[in-house]
Amino acid sequence: MGNVIGIGAAPKRKEDQRFLTGRGNYVSDIKRPGMAAGVFVRSPHGHAILRGIDKSAALAASGVVAVLTGDDVAADGLGSLPCGWGITDAKGVPMKEPPFPMLAQGKVRFVGDMVAFVVAETVEQANSAAELLKIDYEVLPSVVGVLDAVHPGAPQLFDDVPNNICCDWELGDKSAVETAFRKAAHVAKLSLVNNRLIGNPMEPRAAIAEYEPGTDRYTLWSTSQFPHVVRFLMGALVLKIPQHKLRVVAPDVGGGFGVKQFHYGEEAVITWAARRVMRPIKWVASRSEGYVSDRHGRDHVTEAELALDETGKFLAFRVKTLANMGGYLSTFGPNIPTNLYGPLLSGVYTMPAIYCNVKVVFTNTVPVDAYRGAGRPEATFVLERIVDVAAAEMGIDRVEIRRRNMIPKEAYPYQTPVLVQYDSGDPMGCLDGALAAADVKNFGARKAASQRKGKFRGLGYSTYVEACGLAPSRFAGRLGARGGLYESATVRVHPTGQVTVMIGTHNHGQGHETTFAQIVSDKLGVAFENVDIVFGDTDRVQFGMGTYGSRSLVVGGAALSKAADKVIVKGKKIAAHLLEAAEVDIQFEAGKFSVAGTDRTKTFEEIAGAAYVPHDYPLEVLEPGLEEQAYYDPVNFTYPGGCHIAEVEVDPETGTVTLVNYTAVDDVGTVINPMIVEGQLHGGIVQGVGQALYENAVYDDGSGQLLSGSLMDYCMPRADHLPMMKVATHSTLCTHTPMGVKGCGEVGTIGSPAAVINAVVDALSHLGVTHVDMPATPNRIWRLLQNASLPVAAE
Amino acid sequence: MKPFAYHQPDQIPDAAKLLTSIEDSKLVAGGMTLIPTLKQRLASPAALIDLSKLAGLKGISDGGTTITIGAMTPHAEVAASKLVQAKIPALAALASMIGDPAVRSRGTIGGSVANNDPAADYPAGVLGLGATIVTSTREVAADKFFLGLFETALQPGEIITAIRFPLPLKAGYAKFKAPASRYALVGVLVAKFADGVRVAVTGAGPGVFRVPPMEQALSQNFDPSAIAAIKIDTDGLTSDIHAEADYRAHLVTVMAKRAVDAALG
């Protein structure tokens, strides 16, 4: 018998056994009999009329099985790729929702837009045939930036979307904000850009589809974070395949970060094509293909104003943002810069009035959707930057101004003026913890040491809160969600007492197989190694919404916890029968059912055995078997938060920023596995640092070409960019999730960009620098120094 | 990648003959540059002629007043060579800064020099040290070899067999890595010889080039201060999403000073 490894322990990750020994099973590892290869032909133009496609030469090429285009899609009457959220403007007018055909029809709207699918015996043959397609494009000017796109006279992506504005969304009390601004002693203003990012999961996207005529069933293997949602969106809305005839499998998936939480046209095309050619087909994206087709993230241009009284207390916050949607609406697209952004603008502060206006804008770029943090990093960045600007302008210490405005621990639950109610938190505690851990009191000495080497050192703070654990369905429905956001879990106890869990979330690097097994081990007293977690297969798992928005533990873990409770309830009934006691007298502890006050016990295994061999069993009142299921719909979001402190050194000669210290103290609620939480924080922080210092998706205006279309031009953060990080938790318990958990998957990415940029600005503030846009590249810093008020000492 | 014929000759003349007789054929050395272009279908040669089995193309030899490095010598070997470290430490340092460990153990000096990528490191080393490119048919001085963006003096059918470096009195290399690719955004090699100083710059423009004003100043006074005020003309320098031309020009001066510092140890 193995060990119980419960909540709070830090066992090594179960799944790493197969990953680290090369025994993972990814989509591209799968081979099906008679499998053909598919490649997508993508638009090389940002914007063009698609006059026609001549497939004859491609069809005649060796090994070619089929060539499909938008005309074939139209002829089969297939649906458009659906958007999962419908937002409305201030007057209640629904957003503009132009169709998103799975293969382009009539027009292409971004470099990478799919125009054809070529199926051949081999990938090489498919690629060669693809080169033979004669595609007649009438190239149009592209518009790639939001400021240009909303300009009258800009290229129009859709005839019925004037000025490319999908929705002019707002939140908050505009007039209360105006009144507050009139009374303000000081108004801080800031214009900023939140740079466009490309997720770059290690495994590129891939799919295999197969149709079995014998059963009239389709199977799609896809690199997806949410197979059940793909089954619904693709089956019910795009291809019109009944749910029971469609199986979607997302096996091991090599990272997602949001990029794989959308229903992509490739999935629909390959599934449709597999039936047309009556053969399994495989497609694996190249890294370059991912750059022009994986949904991008962020890309905001924002004007913010913060009103303060003479003591530095915040009176009101006004934010106007233009958010880039790219060429079409992706699955969550319009939800990210609106519902996941505006409601976070109060941060950890008492902010009496907020008004937020977001224009959601189409451009000739890859569709933009959720990327780790999704909306909350953008909100945090605006707020935490402008707080620093206000502090500097008013001559108040940056920590002090935060303290003066923070929501005190006792004030929770705290209702913000922008919909959300924080259930719990202790921002001041996180701040104090971070100040100590970052050794802020000796910063002056470190700065002086840098100065002696000719370097500028800066310290930056970010105190943040986020909303995750997506999401309370009723609340989300009011905001425009078109689906539910609950989660489900089944706990199947086998006759010998081992447990298999079927859960609707998807593990693609987060360590769920470990965390969830710890929950079961803890609750049922079953050995850790006797618990397996099954996910990612619509034929094996009852239902689920998948993994994104730091929801797996918060929502999925809650469903699992409830299902485990039901197992205990049923186990007690069986035990009561076997031990000839009243059910109320049965206690369950450490894997044993016992009669209170006696030494009569039954082990968990004995109860499981009795459930499946019900010879001595209350069959009249109880079903045999020991398997329970639970669905859980949260009553509120969860609100992790914390304080991050970054310390940077700037080389004024080259403009290079080096991150020298990083400290994070986060409130993630109950910690199930501290090692995994630390890993999630490390990864999240690195991605936030990537946004702040390195990553930038750059398009060429006019042509719409992606200039940063490979790892040679798009700078991902690397190990040698980072110091050893100090990461700790300072948790308050969530008041409404069963285990008090809040989620930790995105906090690192949410807190870090502002901390890093605030540190860079601090390092350069003596030169009159008040803001630096992301990424703070050497060229950009050098340019700022060139323009700065003081001459730079070169040596 | 499209199909191609593959040859692996073991004598240089055989390789040269294959290269001239098969239309659209290409030499492959470490393949670090060539193979990605094949995979992306940017090139689709009819035949690849693999240089890895050719006799006499590998290794580093001590010529007393020179060091000769065989064309097929990988960067890692140059970086780790006791001889190079002792006689031209700047060259060992340069090799150690190329790419990552995988690239350094496959990529070769001959491939790098033949390819003449505008952001590659070796062209700065070869030009800055005034090396000689030894080919299957002749010897070419570095000053006559690099002709701009991916252009060299190599004739059709010509194979680089070795690079011969004279020993400088002092030399230093300073590289400002492009953030994403880690090729040289600007790399400067400074070498002091008995008859003067050479300064070669890579990354900043469409091809490696020398900076005569810096060479003159350093010949007078081999100290960073001698060139601190020398500014490079931005005309003809590269401007792209990673760095604008005036920033590159600025970096040339900064990196040149740091190269002198490195040379002075």
Ligand SMILES: Cc1cc2nc3c(=O)[nH]c(=O)nc-3n(C[C@H](O)[C@H](O)[C@H](O)COP(=O)(O)OP(=O)(O)OC[C@H]3O[C@@H](n4cnc5c(N)ncnc54)[C@H](O)[C@@H]3O)c2cc1C
């Ligand atoms: C990820 C990555 C990072 C890199 N970073 C850097 C860097 O920081 N700095 C840098 O300088 N380089 C860098 N490189 C390039 C690397 O140094 C290459 O190895 C080099 O440019 C080419 O050498 P190779 O032996 O791989 O040549 P190959 O790719 O085999 O050949 C390149 C070209 O040279 C020709 N050729 C090869 N050998 C000869 C010969 N003997 N005679 C005539 N023609 C020949 C080939 O026909 C081909 O056209 C990087 C490469 C990669 C993949």
